[in-house]
Amino acid sequence: MGSRSFKLRWIAVCLSMLLTIPAGGCWDNKDINHRSLPIVMGIAKRDGIYKVVLQVPEPTEGTTDLRVIEGKGTTINDIVDKISTNMESQIDLLHLKLILFEDEFAKEGLGDVIESFMRAHDISAKVMVAICDEPLESFFKNINTFHKNNGTVLLSFFEKNAGWNPQVAESSVWEVFRSMNSYTHDVSIPIIRSGTGTVIESRGSAIIGSGRMVGNLTPGETLIVNAFKGSSAQGKIEVMKNATVEIISSATVHRHTMKNGIPYLKSKIRLKVTLLETKGSPSQENIRHEVSKLLQSRYDSIIGKMKATRADILATGQYFRSNLTRDQLEHWREDYLPRLNCEVEFVTVIQNTGLLRDS
Amino acid sequence: MVKTWQVANLYILTHIGVIFFLYPDNMIQAMEVSHWIGILTGFLLHIIVVWSYIKGLSLFDRRNVVDIFLDAGKWIAFLLLAPVFVYLLAVIVISIRSYGEMITIIFLSSTPLWATMLLTAILAAFLAMQGIEAILRTGLLLLVLCMPPTLFVLFSSFQHVDWHYLLPLFEGGAFQWSFVYNRSFLMGLLAVGGSFVFLGFVQPEVAFNQRYIRYASFLLLPLYGIAVYVPLLTFGHSTASRLMFPFIFVTDIVEVNWLMFERTSLFFTMSMIAFVLLFISLMLWNAAYLVQKVITVRTWSIVWAIAFVLFVICVSIDDWEQLEKLIWWNTFLRLYVMFVIPGVTLTLGLLYKRKGGAAYG
Amino acid sequence: MTILQALKHRASLNADIRFQKMTLSGLEVELTGLSSLIDFNASLLHIQQQVHQDTNTGLPLESVIGNLGPIVAEPTEHQLMSSMLAGHLILWFERIDAYVLVAPVSRPLSRTIEPPTTENVLRGSISAFVEDIDTNIGLIRKHVASPSLHVHSYLLGTIQKKRIVLLCNDNVVDVRLRDAIVAMLEKNKEMNIQNLQQLSTALGFSKWSLVTKFNTSELPQEAETALSKGKVVLFMDRMPFAIILPSLMWDMFAVENDRSFPVIFMYAIRFLRVFGVLINILIPGLYVALVSVNPDVLRIELALTIAKSRIDVPYPSLVETLLLLVILELILEASIRLPKSIGPTLTMVGGIILGQAVVSAKLVSNLLIIILAATTIANSAVVGFQNSVTIRLFKYLLVVLSAIYGVMGLLAGLFLVCSYMAGVTSFGIPYMHLMKPRGEPNG
CATH class of the missing domain: 3.30.300.210 (Nutrient germinant receptor protein C, domain 3)
Structure with a gap:
């Protein structure tokens, strides 16, 4: 190759690269401190209307505060969207670690919700699923009085190398989804409530059959x-x-x-x-x-x-x-x-x- | 120069790139049980096609298909190779479009599709314009950089496997080979007969020993198997068939506690995209090579021209359905490329040898 | 006007041209030379002794003159001047009007052989090349006592002559490479070469190459290895290093000195360098990608920590990273410029500013400091400064691409770098080639 053509090649490449930058660029660029990263989502369904509670760790100087945000609406995404518009930062469900269903809702059937979680790429399929056998409001209120500045306390409870214990069932969204589709494979998911001395009290687990809570262990x-x-x-x-x-x-x-x-x-x-x-x-x-x-x-x-x-x-x-x-x-x-x-x-x-x- | 290792490496990497995205889904859609029969069928097809192709090539002394066909006659060569050219272009469009889509789904939810496709097109064109030797060497670099994470994820993808899903091994009408006419199965041939054509184009600049390519083709069998069976074993057929990218999904649910990253799938997907870029640039180079046989232009200008045109086509594909249609149309071309080109090469080779041409084996 | 008179006229412009008259066995002689290059007293003594000896043995006058040095056949002012500039002493025999070039005793204008200043050696020969080209060739000869080592000398340039010496081991050298280099040197005889950039032009390399086409080394040991691997070594007069052609990617990671350690350590060290390069290229981009575009990839604990450290930082991570990267580059650049005695001050100021003040002033997050420190350290693990410059540049490409495309951009950048490096060749030898003595290439 002559050096002339080589130069031309470089100019071509550089130009095309440069073109992409001013053309708006950075569509997904949003700094991490401008995102709210909820780690626990509680879902209840009362009279056909969803209620979503998000627990968001708020990093501040020195400590991490936990903030609990609630919203109501007809679909979960709609609620999250509403909360997001009202908040000073954008809600990002990417780091969601635990989804809590109120037991009444679980008995009614989780099928649609699980499926929409699987469909959405911003929610990881690894998210743990649990059932809360007390009203969500009081659960989150009690949780918050404990460990106010440890944002990840609920997670540790389910994490194998931290607080997990063989008495606690482990189930994630994809496993529940699999049980909904599989012919021969069902799951049990843990039932928890807020504790008095410890943060969480384990109450055994729920039997999930075809996406519904049908019994407990x-x-x-x-x-x-x-x-x-x-x-x-x-x-x-x-x-x-x-x-x-x-x-x-x-x-x-x-x-x-x-x-x-x-x-x-x-x-x-x-x-x-x-x-x-x-x-x-x-x-x-x-x-x-x-x-x-x-x-x-x-x-x-x-x-x-x-x-x-x-x-x-x-x-x-x-x-x-x-x-x-x-x-x-x-x-x-x-x-x-x-x-x-x-x-x-x-x-x-x-x-x-x-x-x-x-x- | 003899570069058997580089050629074998490129052959493997480009296949890995296409195996793990669309192929698992196609195979899972095509069959309900006994997927291994489908996998083996595909693999045997691959072996037959590739082996006869390189056998045919080896009967000539270091010449590429274009020259071989040109010997048979200018118009014959044109008629034989024109579909190949169209096929290459279609494959590039399909790859850029589908991987662009996947990148937006997995990493960049708000980035417009054209931006990711532009990036893919530029990267591929940049590599392709530097010629086949640069592509081969990039393959080596990518092997070193991307193979460790790929292997790591491949092994860890077995984390949630339930071996019971393997059963039943023999059931139903699998042995009637009715799946062969299944649309999904035929579309899955992209991973089977996707990139082997390049083997006929690299000579005489780069020579290779056909024996090692044959050995290398055996490495593909476990990869085909893993790509299809790991999602099946993890989810079972009924769940896996509901997933768009089954294998990527499996890597997504792998939990590795000691890593600072949440998603190991990231490394895997990245490596796969790197291999796919390699694949696209290889196809681009192939297409450019064909053009250069007709009109004399510099490689870089024709590569950029093709890339630009194809990018425009990619942008004009609106949705996944149109893309599937394109993949389906392209399947016929692929069958042509898979069977006619190697067949003709082998026949010409045998004729050439009988006439007492160069007695190289 | 004789030529000498013309030269004398020139002396008014050059104070260091010196003329001296003397008698050698009865002949009137005038000596001319540059007093800045020649030790006149010692040279005079030397000439006198030689002439005395020769006349005593009864040689005829012509032989006596001839023994002193070559007689300039058709002297011109220009020719004499350039001989003088090359450091010759000119003797003018007035009676027979002949100019004789005498090799004088030169002033010691070169360093003695010292340890290298830009490369460190552990367990190896520590003598380094100096400015004097003949000393350098001598050093190589000492290392490679082989009859197949060939030395070719070229004088390039019209106004200023520059001596360039090409060394190769004819038994193992890549013949195409050697012939190509020789051809380029012959072709560009008229070019003036003062620096490596001009040399690169003379050898026909593209100006826009991002990777260095010359590998340079101060160590004879390295040059020796290069020769034995079939590479070509060039010396330029007054350049205290060997220029090794072609420069290959593996040179970034391997030095001959590694072989002073057991094999396992050698591989470990080289792996470390490869790792260093990867860290250097990837980490700043990874930071930008993870913080701005793909935070989902991070573990939640880490994500929260980063978010915490970035509170109140006013600009996006791309600006933050570029800002600090530029400051770091400035520190690197400044510490090259500064005299050794002020250098530590700079380090201290830089350390304090970057380590503490910037963070507490909330200009950047403290994680970034760690990342950039790692980057800079990793940058220095590469063999050869010329290579580290290349990597420093690629880093920015990845940072910008990461800001747009996140981890995908990181991959794109890496792919670009890989494909660029794979495409670079010099004299038909690819950059990624692993040089073997005249074997089939395998890389």
């Missing part, structure tokens, strides 16, 4: 769900009549068969526990037995709830995918789930007895 049952799904039940303390143990690890194996159109599922959950507290001196055999019995009864109660609500929160249908045709799978919840024959065996291993020798 106790914290203890939620633990089994988490263990069954294979996410660890580590660190959970189980209290029994004679002893308290801490679960160190859990492992699950499933076996499935299909006989005469009746699905059979045999599961084996191995728990490794350590002794924390004993009353009197129960034998190890005793403790093992007691742990298994306790968990067994919880498991049975979950299965009962599943069959009653037709919501497969343990995703048991997944194991029978190869046994059923696609059309049959589509009717898993109605035709097969109620007939599901579930057996579970809890194998408890007392890994150690703490620093004391077992007397």
